[in-house]
Amino acid sequence: MIGRICAAVLVAMMLSSQCVQAAGADGGDTELRVYEFPVLDLPYNGKAFPGMRQSMQMSNDFYYLLHNSWLDLVAEGGVNDPGNWLNQSLPIFLFDMMSGSLPLGQGWMHEEWHRAVLGRRGMSSHNGIYDFKSSSLVYVDQVRDEDLIALKRDHPDEMVRLHSAGFESQYEQNLEFEKQGFFNNHYPAMGGAIFLNYASNIMYMGMCASGSISGTQTDDANRLDGASIPARDFTGLDCTAWTYDLFRPNEAYAARGVHPSGVGINRYRKFSDLAPEERDYLKKQRNLSFLNLVDPFLFGKRQFVTGSGDWFWNATLRHELAPFGYDIATNVFMKERDGLGIFGAVHFYNNDTGTHPGIEVTLPRYPISLFNKAAHITPRVFAWTQPENLLFRDPSAKLGGLMSVRLDMPIASGWEMYCELEGKTRGWVAGNEYLGGNVAMRLGVTKVLEMKSRWKVAVPEVAK
Numbered sequence: 098m099i100g101r102i103c104a105a106v107l108v109a110m111m112l113s114s115q116c117v118q119a120a121g122a123d124g125g126d127t128e129l130r131v132y133e134f135p136v137l138d139l140p141y142n143g144k145a146f147p148g149m150r151q152s153m154q155m156s157n158d159f160y161y162l163l164h165n166s167w168l169d170l171v172a173e174g175g176v177n178d179p180g181n182w183l184n185q186s187l188p189i190f191l192f193d194m195m196s197g198s199l200p201l202g203q204g205w206m207h208e209e210w211h212r213a214v215l216g217r218r219g220m221s222s223h224n225g226i227y228d229f230k231s232s233s234l235v236y237v238d239q240v241r242d243e244d245l246i247a248l249k250r251d252h253p254d255e256m257v258r259l260h261s262a263g264f265e266s267q268y269e270q271n272l273e274f275e276k277q278g279f280f281n282n283h284y285p286a287m288g289g290a291i292f293l294n295y296a297s298n299i300m301y302m303g304m305c306a307s308g309s310i311s312g313t314q315t316d317d318a319n320r321l322d323g324a325s326i327p328a329r330d331f332t333g334l335d336c337t338a339w340t341y342d343l344f345r346p347n348e349a350y351a352a353r354g355v356h357p358s359g360v361g362i363n364r365y366r367k368f369s370d371l372a373p374e375e376r377d378y379l380k381k382q383r384n385l386s387f388l389n390l391v392d393p394f395l396f397g398k399r400q401f402v403t404g405s406g407d408w409f410w411n412a413t414l415r416h417e418l419a420p421f422g423y424d425i426a427t428n429v430f431m432k433e434r435d436g437l438g439i440f441g442a443v444h445f446y447n448n449d450t451g452t453h454p455g456i457e458v459t460l461p462r463y464p465i466s467l468f469n470k471a472a473h474i475t476p477r478v479f480a481w482t483q484p485e486n487l488l489f490r491d492p493s494a495k496l497g498g499l500m501s502v503r504l505d506m507p508i509a510s511g512w513e514m515y516c517e518l519e520g521k522t523r524g525w526v527a528g529n530e531y532l533g534g535n536v537a538m539r540l541g542v543t544k545v546l547e548m549k550s551r552w553k554v555a556v557p558e559v560a561k
Contacts, residue, residue, distance in 0.1 A: 125282055125435070125550060126549070126550055127282065127547050127548060127549060127550050128281060128282040128283045128284075128547075128548055128549075128550045128551065129281035129282065129283055129545065129546070129547055129548075130161065130165065130281070130283050130544075130545070130546040130548055131277065131281060131283065131543055131544070131545055131546075132158045132161060132162070132543060132544040132545075132546075133154040133157070133158065133515075133541055133542075133543050134154075134158070134541055134542045134543065134544070135147070135150065135151040135154050135155070135539070135540075135541040136540045136541045136542065137538075137539065137540040137541070138150060138151055138537065138538075138539045138540075139537065139538050139539075140535070140537065141213075141216070141217065141530055141531075141537070144216055144217070144218075144219045145212075145213070145216025145217070145219070146216075147209060147213075148213055148216075148530055149209075149210050149266070149269075149528050149529065149530055150528060150539065152205075152206050152209035152210065152213070152266075153206060153266065153269060153270055153273065153528070154541070155201055155206075156201050156202065156203065156205065156206040156270065157270065157273055157274070157277075158201075159196075159201035159202065160193070160196075160274075160287070160290055161277075161283070161285065163192065163196075164189055164285035164286055164287065165285045167185075167188060167189055167192075168185060168189075168285050168286065168551065171184045171185060171188075172185060172551070176551055185286065186286055186288075186289070189286045189289060190289035193289045193290045193293055194289075194293065197293065197297070198226065198229075198235070199226070200226055200227060202226075203267060203270065203290070203293065203294060203297070204226055204235055205224065205226040206266050206267070206270065207263035207264075207266050207267060208224045208225065208226055208235060208236075208237050208263065209224060209266070210262040210263055210265060210266035211237045211259060211262050211263050211331065211332075211335075212224060212237055213262065213530050214255060214258055214259040214262050214530065215237075215240065215244070215248075215259065215331070216530075217255070217530045217531065218244075218247075218248060218252070218255070220240065220244040220248070221239065221240075221241075222237050222238070222239055222240045222331065223237065223238050223239040224237060225237065225238055225330075234314075234317075234318060234321075234330070236328075236329070236330035236331075237330060237331045237332075238327060238328055238329060238330055238331070239327045240327075240329075240331040241326070242326060242350075242361050242362045242364075245331065245350050245362070245364070246349075246350045246351060246362075248350075249342065249348075249349070249350035250349065250350070252532075253342070253346035253347070253488065254346075254421070254486065254487040254488060254532055255420070255532055256342050256346075256350075257339060257342050257343050257346075257420045257421075257489075258419075258420040258525065258532065259331070259332070260332055260335050260336070260338045260339035260342065261335065261336070261339045261417075261418035261419070261420075263335055264298050264301070264335065264336070264417065264418055265417060265418070265528070267294040267295075267297065267298055268294070268298070268389065268415060268417055268527070269527050269528045270294060271291045271294050271295065271392075271394075272415075272428065274287045274290065274291055274394075275291070275392075275394045275411075275413065275428075275430070276440060276461065278394065278399050279399060279400055279409075279430045279432065279438075280430070280432060280438045280440075280461045280462070281462075282550055284399060284551075285551065287394075288394070288395065288397060291392070291394060291395055292395060295389050295390060295392075295395065298386060298389070299383075299386045299387060299389070299390075301334075301335065301336065302336055302379075302382060302383040302386045303383055304334065305334045305335070305336035305337045305340075305368065305379060305383070306336075306368065306376075306379050306380045306383040307368065308367075308368040308369060311334055311337055311367050311368035311369075312367050312368065312369060314333075314334060315333055315334065315365045315366075315367045318330065318333060319356065319357050319358070319363075319365060320357075322356075322358075323358055324356075324358040324359070324360040324361075325360075326360065326361040329356075329361070329364060330364070330365070331364070332364060332365070332366075333364060333365025333366060334365070334366070334367075336379060336382065336383075336418070337366045337367065337370075337371070337379065338364075338365070338366045339418055340366075340371060340375050340378060340379045340382075341366045341370060341375065343378075343420075343421075343422070343489045344372070344374070344375050344378070344489060346488050346489070350362065353366075382416075382418065382423060385416045385423065385425070386416055388414045388415070388416045388425065389414065389416055391413065391414040392413040393411055393412075393413065394411070394413065398411070399411065400430070400432075406434070407433060407434055408431060408432065408433055408434065409430075409431070409432050409434065410429070410430060410431045410432075411429075411430040412427060412428065412429050412430070413427070413428045414426070414427060414428075415427075415428060415442075417527060419446065419525050420487045420488075420525050420532065421446070421448040421483065421484040421487045421488055421489055421491065421525070422446070422447045422448040422449065422484075422489055423446075423447050424444055424445065424446050424447070424527075425444070425445045425447065426442050426443060426444045426445070427442065427443050428440070428441075428442045429441045429442065429443075437460070437463070438460065438461045438462070438463075439458065439459070439460060440458070440459040440460075440461060441456070441457065441458045441459070442456070442457045443455070443456050444456065444457070444481065446481065446482075446483050446484070446525075448484045448488070448489050448490070448491060449489050449490045450484075450490060450491065450492050451494070453481070453482040453483055453484070453494045454481070454482060455479070455480065455481030455482070455483070456479075456480055456481075457477065457478065457479035457480075457499075458477070458478050458479075459475065459476070459477040459478075460474075460475060460476055461475055462474075462475055462505065463475065463476070467504075467506065470506065470507055471507065472504065472505060472506045472507065473504075473505040474502055474503065474504050474505070475502070475503040475505070475517075476500075476501070476502045476503075477499070477500070477501045477502070477519075478498075478499075478500055479498055479499040479500070479521075479526065480496070480497075480498040481496070481497055481498065481524055482494040482495065482496050482497070483495065483497060483524050483525060487523070487524070487525060487532055495523070495524075497521070497522040497523055497524035498521070498522055498524075499519065499520070499521035499522070499524075499526055499529075500519070500520055500521075501517060501518060501519035501520070502518055503515055503516070503517035503518075503539075504516050504517075505543065508542075511544060511545055511546060512542065512543070512544060512545070513542070513543045513545055514540075514541070514542055514543075515539075515540070515541050515542070515543055516538070516539070516540055517537075517538070517539040517540075518536075518537070518538055519535075519536070519537045519538075519539070520535070520536045520537075521534060521535055522534050
């Protein structure tokens with residue numbers, strides 16, 4: 098009964114935020130709808146597809162296309178009406194809830210980011226979303242014990258990141274939704290999707306930190322899996338395994354013991370498998386995850402206006418699990434009225450021995466002229482200090498960074514081709530498969546539609 102009441106309250110919160118969003122958004126006359134179709138991401142696609150960025154782009158397109166199609170169908174003039182939530186916000190929210198278990202939905206992307214960490218090392222796996230099972234347990238299966246043994250032995254930092262990559266995907270998707278809403282004025286009733294990403298991550302953290310739920314879920318999964326190693330998930334409850342391997346980078350993977358069936362390694366970790374210090378740390382992360390709700394977008398506030406009226410701005414908080422502990426960040430969105438856009442973030446990376454800073458700045462779709470054609474570049478600069486070996490108990494930190502530039506060139510009416518070059522040192526960057534140094538090139542095609550803004554509120558005609 099309590100669970101049903103909580104669910105009803107959460108749905109009411111979401112719907113009210115959608116209405117506030119529609120009523121209070123202050124946008125321009127137009128919105129820029131950008132659909133990205135990734136083609137190539139090297140060197141990652143030399144071993145696997147899709148990568149983290151690619152699966153997120155595909156999932157984003159999925160939500161944007163369906164949200165826009167529904168609103169174009171039912172919204173008069175394509176404009177969101179806060180009083181018509183029954184036909185607009187509610188169906189979209191119900192779709193978003195159901196789509197989590199469909200290919201290209203949020204659940205699919207969550208599992209793909211786990212798979213991307215395995216794919217980085219050429220390890221094969223299977224996304225259980227494609228099985229269309231009615232079970233609430235969705236696996237990344239067909240993973241060999243031998244691969245997990247090698248990953249833990251040779252790359253303990255990547256083993257920890259493997260467990261947390263699903264959480265990372267949903268936070269990064271929210272950030273992309275918010276960037277589109279702020280910089281491109283493209284926000285087709287995305288409040289529900291953002292809410293569901295936050296809610297599922299926070300609730301998942303709560304499951305991991307509950308002794309009774311964690312134990313029951315794990316025992317049920319082991320019983321259903323039986324003696325078949327390919328049928329098993331790669332890890333069980335993500336955040337319990339994350340905590341276990343975070344604290345034990347030097348423990349051999351086989352030390353988990355034998356699976357209850359007597360065949361293979363006992364992969365899944367329960368809350369009861371954690372030491373008292375580890376349990377406390379997991380509970381701390383569960384509590385810190387609520388910081389993600391400090392997000393004006395979630396409550397319908399896409400932007401605020403400075404006193405001069407010349408600039409718009411917004412800011413959000415972010416808590417994310419990392420290979421060495423966690424990151425607390427402040428994301429800042431700024432744009433000049435009809436001009437320059439700036440995204441920045443200040444990071445505080447935390448492990449067991451200290452806190453280390455990081456800062457990043459991006460200029461989204463900065464207009465340039467190239468070969469007498471209007472084009473756009475998106476430069477990004479990122480500098481940080483992070484634990485030297487990206488491990489929980491590293492006593493020292495090391496300076497690192499990332500630089501990238503993306504060029505978007507028109508190739509036909511409403512179509513652009515993009516090419517992005519990126520270089521990074523060793524370090525963890527959310528949404529990047531590589532913890533070591535790497536140089537990457539990404540290619541793709543975008544469909545760009547400049548449309549009448551959904552947020553343009555018509556001025557009522559004066560009665561004569």
